[in-house]
Amino acid sequence: MSAAARAAAAVDRDRLWQLHMDFAALGATPGGGVNRQALSPEDIAARRHMVAWAGRRGFNVATDDFGNLFVRRAGRDRTAPPVVSGSHLDSQPKGGRFDGAYGVLAACEALAALDDAGIVTERPVEAVAWVNEEGSRFSPGMMGSAIYAGLRRLADTVDVLDPDGVRLGDALAAFLAATPDVSRRPFGLPLAAYVEAHIEQGPRLEAARRTIGIVGGIQGMRWFELSIAGRDAHAGTTPRAARRDAMRAAAEAVTAMAAATDDAGDALRFTVGRFVARPGSPNTVPGRVDFTIDLRHPDDATLDATAARLRTIVTATAGARDCMADMREIFTAAPTLFDATVVGAVRRQAEALGLAHMDIFSGAGHDAMWMARLCPTGMIFVPCAGGLSHNEAESATPEDLAAGTRVLAACLVELAGAA
Amino acid sequence: MSAAARAAAAVDRDRLWQLHMDFAALGATPGGGVNRQALSPEDIAARRHMVAWAGRRGFNVATDDFGNLFVRRAGRDRTAPPVVSGSHLDSQPKGGRFDGAYGVLAACEALAALDDAGIVTERPVEAVAWVNEEGSRFSPGMMGSAIYAGLRRLADTVDVLDPDGVRLGDALAAFLAATPDVSRRPFGLPLAAYVEAHIEQGPRLEAARRTIGIVGGIQGMRWFELSIAGRDAHAGTTPRAARRDAMRAAAEAVTAMAAATDDAGDALRFTVGRFVARPGSPNTVPGRVDFTIDLRHPDDATLDATAARLRTIVTATAGARDCMADMREIFTAAPTLFDATVVGAVRRQAEALGLAHMDIFSGAGHDAMWMARLCPTGMIFVPCAGGLSHNEAESATPEDLAAGTRVLAACLVELAGAA
Numbered sequence: 001m002s003a004a005a006r007a008a009a010a011v012d013r014d015r016l017w018q019l020h021m022d023f024a025a026l027g028a029t030p031g032g033g034v035n036r037q038a039l040s041p042e043d044i045a046a047r048r049h050m051v052a053w054a055g056r057r058g059f060n061v062a063t064d065d066f067g068n069l070f071v072r073r074a075g076r077d078r079t080a081p082p083v084v085s086g087s088h089l090d091s092q093p094k095g096g097r098f099d100g101a102y103g104v105l106a107a108c109e110a111l112a113a114l115d116d117a118g119i120v121t122e123r124p125v126e127a128v129a130w131v132n133e134e135g136s137r138f139s140p141g142m143m144g145s146a147i148y149a150g151l152r153r154l155a156d157t158v159d160v161l162d163p164d165g166v167r168l169g170d171a172l173a174a175f176l177a178a179t180p181d182v183s184r185r186p187f188g189l190p191l192a193a194y195v196e197a198h199i200e201q202g203p204r205l206e207a208a209r210r211t212i213g214i215v216g217g218i219q220g221m222r223w224f225e226l227s228i229a230g231r232d233a234h235a236g237t238t239p240r241a242a243r244r245d246a247m248r249a250a251a252e253a254v255t256a257m258a259a260a261t262d263d264a265g266d267a268l269r270f271t272v273g274r275f276v277a278r279p280g281s282p283n284t285v286p287g288r289v290d291f292t293i294d295l296r297h298p299d300d301a302t303l304d305a306t307a308a309r310l311r312t313i314v315t316a317t318a319g320a321r322d323c324m325a326d327m328r329e330i331f332t333a334a335p336t337l338f339d340a341t342v343v344g345a346v347r348r349q350a351e352a353l354g355l356a357h358m359d360i361f362s363g364a365g366h367d368a369m370w371m372a373r374l375c376p377t378g379m380i381f382v383p384c385a386g387g388l389s390h391n392e393a394e395s396a397t398p399e400d401l402a403a404g405t406r407v408l409a410a411c412l413v414e415l416a417g418a419a
Numbered sequence: 420m421s422a423a424a425r426a427a428a429a430v431d432r433d434r435l436w437q438l439h440m441d442f443a444a445l446g447a448t449p450g451g452g453v454n455r456q457a458l459s460p461e462d463i464a465a466r467r468h469m470v471a472w473a474g475r476r477g478f479n480v481a482t483d484d485f486g487n488l489f490v491r492r493a494g495r496d497r498t499a500p501p502v503v504s505g506s507h508l509d510s511q512p513k514g515g516r517f518d519g520a521y522g523v524l525a526a527c528e529a530l531a532a533l534d535d536a537g538i539v540t541e542r543p544v545e546a547v548a549w550v551n552e553e554g555s556r557f558s559p560g561m562m563g564s565a566i567y568a569g570l571r572r573l574a575d576t577v578d579v580l581d582p583d584g585v586r587l588g589d590a591l592a593a594f595l596a597a598t599p600d601v602s603r604r605p606f607g608l609p610l611a612a613y614v615e616a617h618i619e620q621g622p623r624l625e626a627a628r629r630t631i632g633i634v635g636g637i638q639g640m641r642w643f644e645l646s647i648a649g650r651d652a653h654a655g656t657t658p659r660a661a662r663r664d665a666m667r668a669a670a671e672a673v674t675a676m677a678a679a680t681d682d683a684g685d686a687l688r689f690t691v692g693r694f695v696a697r698p699g700s701p702n703t704v705p706g707r708v709d710f711t712i713d714l715r716h717p718d719d720a721t722l723d724a725t726a727a728r729l730r731t732i733v734t735a736t737a738g739a740r741d742c743m744a745d746m747r748e749i750f751t752a753a754p755t756l757f758d759a760t761v762v763g764a765v766r767r768q769a770e771a772l773g774l775a776h777m778d779i780f781s782g783a784g785h786d787a788m789w790m791a792r793l794c795p796t797g798m799i800f801v802p803c804a805g806g807l808s809h810n811e812a813e814s815a816t817p818e819d820l821a822a823g824t825r826v827l828a829a830c831l832v833e834l835a836g837a838a
Contacts, residue, residue: 202656221655223701234808235690235713236640237621237782240681242806247691248677254670262659271654272666273703275696282642282692282711284809289694292701294654363656387661389653390703 003418004410010113013402024097033392038090038132039171044178046089062185067131068144073111075124076419081190083416086128096394106197110409122417130367145367193415194371197380203387212350213360213381220335224293230323232287249321250289253314269296342378349410422837423829429532432821443516452811457509457551458590463597465508481604486550487563492530494543495838500609502835505547515813525616529828541836549786564786612834613790616799622806631769632779632800639754643712649742651706668740669708672733688715761797768829
């Protein structure tokens with residue numbers, strides 16, 4: 001039996017589930033979910049819980065100046081760059097028990113399984129908890145991994161305020177002070193590879209009855225702000241012919257743009273998430289509508305072509321109602337393609353374990369997106385009930401969580417090398 | 420020359436314009452409009468100005484317990500119910516110089532013209548300023564005329580608060596105290612007839628190059644609140660096939676409903692004035708959309724049939740996106756048909772004066788709507804630039820204002836009877 005197979009076999013389903021339930025208690029909501037926003041007292045409790053867990057298992061713990069937390073299982077070569085796995089412990093305000101937490105706890109369980117199986121790896125293996133992935137308290141998200149990877153400067157984040165006016169820098173100081181015994185390491189230390197386990201947050205694995213998603217990358221994303229400007233008018237006295245009705249124009253534009261993104265393969269993601277008609281009085285024809293478009297696809301050229309098409313549609317639709325349309329791109333993230341070696345390792349180990357699997361592209365952003373800029377990176381998805389996420393009802397089975405963790409443990413051994 | 424013709428001829432265009440400019444100074448805004456909300460210090464100033472004007476002209480003034488102000492020119496029969504004309508002096512927060520004020524000042528100028536022409540009418544003729552027509556400070560509007568007509572109770576309005584928390588009852592006490600010398604009269608004293616002059620607040624007179632709108636009535640109005648409920652979902656991970664996208668369903672519903680109200684005669688008024696997608700995050704597929712419909716038409720049966728059709732459309736459109744639609748009627752006002760005698764008087768006098776005129780139905784509500792429940796009622800519209808109203812840029816010409824006032828003065832003589 002290979003070291004990878006022994007590591008996978010040592011993964012303990014019930015112990016992993018219990019670890020999830022222990023963390024789910026930190027910020028538990030009456031609705032069965034978790035409210036553990038970044039740098040909050042609940043997030044501090046989770047951090048202390050992870051440090052305590054590592055202490056009990058005899059692993060070293062380190063943190064950086066943003067509070068990203070690393071639990072290290074030494075390798076034969078103590079100076080080699082580690083193979084790292086993890087995700088985040090912070091949640092949405094009404095989040096679930098698995099989004100983020102699973103990736104951290106699967107990595108912890110994998111370290112424990114390697115110990116239990118008596119495996120010595122060539123490289124060190126680390127579990128990491130990145131700080132503020134969600135961005136729901138301090139915007140934007142994926143902040144800890146971005147700072148670690150050198151894509152964002154710590155100094156540029158400390159003055160960000162949460163909705164209550166609390167400075168990120170102050171919340172961070174309290175967060176770091178809560179674990180004074182943890183040693184510091186600099187940002188950007190080289191990693192040999194990064195593998196992140198996560199619930200899919202979508203319905204495809206469940207629908208296809210597969211346990212493991214072999215994640216090829218993360219789809220590209222564009223955000224747009226759109227405005228349609230017409231003229232406020234009295235709802236009672238203004239005939240249709242005299243209206244410049246921004247609301248009607250916007251409804252027609254959204255209808256036409258959505259229809260234009262109805263691709264046969266259902267790969268293009270078109271979402272109007274925010275839409276407000278102004279001035280917003282029932283008896284005034286709206287002179288202005290503001291809305292957003294979130295557009296995603298694995299292929300950048302498709303995003304380019306679709307954005308151009310949407311722009312043409314909204315301009316023409318607004319013009320037909322004597323309105324003016326404006327469409328501004330406010331955010332863009334190019335598609336991320338994961339490393340062939342890491343993706344190959346996930347595929348090999350899923351197959352070796354005889355688990356039903358499928359290739360999948362991530363619809364959501366993850367810390368792995370930034371790690372992919374730093375080192376060979378991949379991800380492992382497991383199903384979640386109904387594809388539901390960012391929701392207190394988010395749910396996954398102990399079996400699926402354990403299966404993903406077995407693949408992860410085996411991958412970590414493969415990537416770190418059995419000594 | 421008939422008495423009606425002499426009254427019309429005595430209308431003084433420049434004096435009428437100056438009266439408008441004097442009142443426009445009370446609450447003048449930097450943008451050239453008027454902010455004279457009901458029962459405000461500016462509204463009190465306008466009230467005192469009107470009382471002073473009446474005093475200078477030697478007319479008696481009376482008020483009721485809601486502050487509706489009546490300026491009386493006696494008739495030969497001093498006990499006969501008066502013929503009354505007027506409108507309101509309160510404005511929108513960013514209102515214009517003519518909405519409401521014109522109807523009051525035209526009536527005042529008509530009284531002055533009758534005096535100047537030495538006409539004795541059989542019945543008394545009164546100019547009235549109804550309190551709180553706009554409803555922008557104390558909701559709802561058309562309050563003074565509704566209370567006078569017995570359609571609303573004073574006691575039910577005194578606890579209404581303005582946006583700053585001021586009680587209507589307290590503001591009303593100050594309003595009444597500002598003119599302590601004015602005698603009180605009860606609500607609901609019988610009126611022989613009511614004629615209200617108003618700017619059109621729409622573009623039809625201007626477009627048709629007519630000076631006088633002979634108003635046949637006020638179109639009926641229905642207000643609806645609609646909700647479309649789907650399911651919040653992640654914009655990145657949720658394929659189209661798995662979405663219950665309330666935003667897309669609502670855009671399609673508004674598009675289809677608007678198309679269904681595109682009547683050939685452009686008489687049906689369909690307005691979606693408020694539209695909000697929830698939760699309103701750019702990267703969340705909205706699970707709920709709330710919007711309003713304001714539907715107006717002169718004919719109640721058409722409103723019934725159209726409302727039923729809209730309900731069918733929204734239910735089907737939402738259902739096709741796996742969403743649920745709900746449509747609730749929150750307000751209804753039946754169409755008002757004005758009295759044939761009063762409408763006939765307006766037509767006769769417009770024709771006698773050789774003024775270009777057209778039949779028109781009011782798209783907006785007016786105090787005349789409640790007066791029509793009490794006595795024979797009609798209205799006279801004059802053009803306003805671009806149909807613009809509820810706007811600081813609201814504009815009308817001295818010539819058109821005078822023409823409408825000539826028709827009004829002649830109508831008042833016809834309805835009150837030349838002694």
